[in-house]
Amino acid sequence: MSRLLIRGGRVIDPGHGVDLQGDVLVDDGRIVAVAQLLAPDSAEVLDARGLVVCPGFVDPHAHLCEPGWEHRETIATGAAAAAAGGYTSVCAMPDTDPPVDDPASVGFIVAAGRRAKGARVFPAAAVSAGRKGEHLTEFGEVVDAGAIAVTDAGRAIASSKLMRLALEYARSFDIPVLSHPEDADLARDGVMHEGVVSTRLGLKGKPSAAEEIGASRDLALAAATGGRLHLQRVSTAVAAARIRQAKECGVNVTAEVTAHHLLLAHEVVASYGTEFKVDPPLRTRDDTRALCAALADGTIDCIATDHAPRHYDEKEQAFDDAPFGAVGFETTFAVLHTHLVVTGKLELATLIERMSTGPRTALGLARGTLQPGEPADIVLLDPEARWTIDPGAFLSKCRNTPFAGKQVTGKVVRTLVGGRTVRDASGSPRAASAP
Amino acid sequence: MKRSAPTLGKDLTGLESLSPEQIRVILDTAEPFKEVSERQIKKVPVLRGKTIVNLFFEASTRTRISFEFAEKRLAADTVNIGAVGSSVSKGETLVDTARNLEAMRIDMVVIRHWSAGAAHFLASRIPSNVINAGDGAHEHPTQGLLDMLTLRDHFGRIEGLKVCIVGDVLHSRVARSNIYGLVALGAKVAVCAPRTLLPAGIEELGVRVFGRVEQAIEWSDALNVLRLQLERMQDGFVPSLREYNRVFGITRERLEWAPREMLILHPGPMNRGVEIDSDVADGPHSVILRQVTNGVAVRMAVLYLLTGDAPDLAEMARSGGAGRA
């Protein structure tokens, strides 16, 4: 493969403290050098002046819906949409139909991921057979087939005993257990955050305590077993505080948060907009503030999209009847850059870290830095570009975003996976719309 | 010289979004409609030629019949659709049902649905007027209005009145509509129930909370007693109906302690011997049957006022179609 010189950008590699104005040289799909003023030699030159060059984003939590829900998304469309959002690796949740709980189904995801043009796809397998919460799946076999983690995805593991066994058994294969921390009994039938808004709307609420109990239990079991715990989609201030305490005590835990939980509070549900129906539910302003702080101080290691495509028919229902979920690939960087970085609440390098190196570490992936020898998974960002989120322009099959029509600043211009451009938005009208 | 009532907008989905003026207009308009039901010929030609669909996804006898009387006394043509035995039970979505009705050129939909927000959902998707006849635990605006009309009939005012809603506020759309409407018109509102049946943050709606029914009786001018669904016991919200009656039931003995004359309302249907004792329900304090009568008048008023916002009619009026009567 030919040589590529990405020239003149602001190169940020937060994993190694790199933040310089310079060039990145790629050869044969791998990074060769990062420095100021590299000689082009025979390399193709990519002009990155005015752009940020950083490791490709890694999404620890995405629902690609294949097999079983292809009207929502396929691995091919999901990988393309992920690349459009700057993601070079995504971890696919196993809550498909049938669920990914054996080597064959893991193999299917791996193979379909290889065929897809876009982000690399890494499957997570179910913790329990059929995601039923009863018996462990064969961790050893699914890991051999390519699974990088185990999770019952979106379904809390009700049995503390099973959770303990999962954390212990996963140690043998050095994979994390991704957990949706929730006391299912307490949260049952809830469709939004339990509080004054749910009271006003007459909707059944999920109390914050449901997540706090789930997180506390999982952390206690992680401490007891020494297993690798990754808490998914943290939404409450108290859960964030528990994670902080656990980390101080040396518990082997990582945690993720989504853009919508960082930016939106339950008041937005006020007119029953099903685009705001997500799980866990949007909480209070106090929670969003605490989550932003936890993200900034590293308590929360990474940002997840929880990309959950839903067909418009499914969301075109009364709030109770509509499914949970929002797409996130193509909006996450832009909305977080706009509301956290432009406003000065978070350094750009920190945001990049939480979207690349952070999830890379949590998942134990060998991707997500700009070190020589690493695969050239790179994203080019235009931090100045202003555009409007238009779900009609998504590469995802679905449009269910809570950020439709929002003005944002910061845009993914080009995504390279293994040195190959899988997404080039530099010529798109969106980039040209910058004033 | 022509006097017009403030408009309600296209739909009535709840009382929370209405101004005090709009609520007052509905109550004032209900007054002349009370008389219509007293006539030999109980019909006025207000909605002649209008088609109204009563779309009831949940079983309801009282509310549906009350709406139907109101519609018929205004000379509208009505069609009743229940969830059982209709396309709704064959998996048709709410929006498809509505669009099909719309294609048959209807003018109004009265909807009862188990999902909170269903009326709002429908109203934002079809051009017909939509009236919420109860959506999940959200609102039941015409019930709230008829309760307020009944209170106003008796006390001559709403402002300053102390009204306590007793019972399962958590699952009650009647409670929410009463709270929004009464607070808007300046009443003092309280709720009284076991904490397991009060929703989170209820105080933020501007109500005070009584833990014991004796305190509520001492404070109130009127009690609005909610039905305790028997399922609530199975769901574990209260340990037993016997205990509920003993601790929270409205009994004659308790009312004897009331420092002033007390009015008892109940949206029905009643569980006699659970939330209310028979000698209270049938006693001198009770205005439960007056509520039923007022229900028809309030619904007539709402139907009448909503037709004023049909866009094509407003257009006709602007183009000078209206002559001097």
Added chain:
Amino acid sequence: MTAADSTVLMDDVAVRRAVGRMAHEILEKLGGTEHLVLMGIQRRGVDLADMIRDAITDAEGADVQTGTLDITLYRDDLMALGPRPVVGRTLLPRGGVDGVAVVLVDDVLYTGRTARAALNELMDWGRPARILLCVLVDRGDRELPIQPDIVGREFPVLTDRRVDVLVPRLDGELAVVLSQLERR
């Protein structure tokens, strides 16, 4: 209310004189006050009905039953109006209207549509033995085959004019005025 561009057709004294005569005509036509009910049409017909009642009481020393009628819900142009008109009160006399002589009292008779609505409403209330139509002003230009039985004064005016009866309760004075119809 009486603006500069309006002409007073009847002043306070003239209206009172007409009302007095109308009261006598009613008595003459019905031969007394027995079974007589005066129904004022909302809103200014109500005031005129009260004045007629007072005149009859003065003349005969007998009490006369009155009621009010709001014809809003019977208007034939109801659905063509924008916001809903305010519905006034209909107050029937005790004993209803069955078998009695009802005198419908209104301020101005013009197209006849109000009288038509009032007749329909009255029929829905019961079966009066007889109905008389009594108006203070008949300005002509009927659109329906309806004629008054008792008239205070006839003023044939052009269709671009309006005739208003002012009453003390609502307008602070008693008069009949002619003005230009506001074009909107």
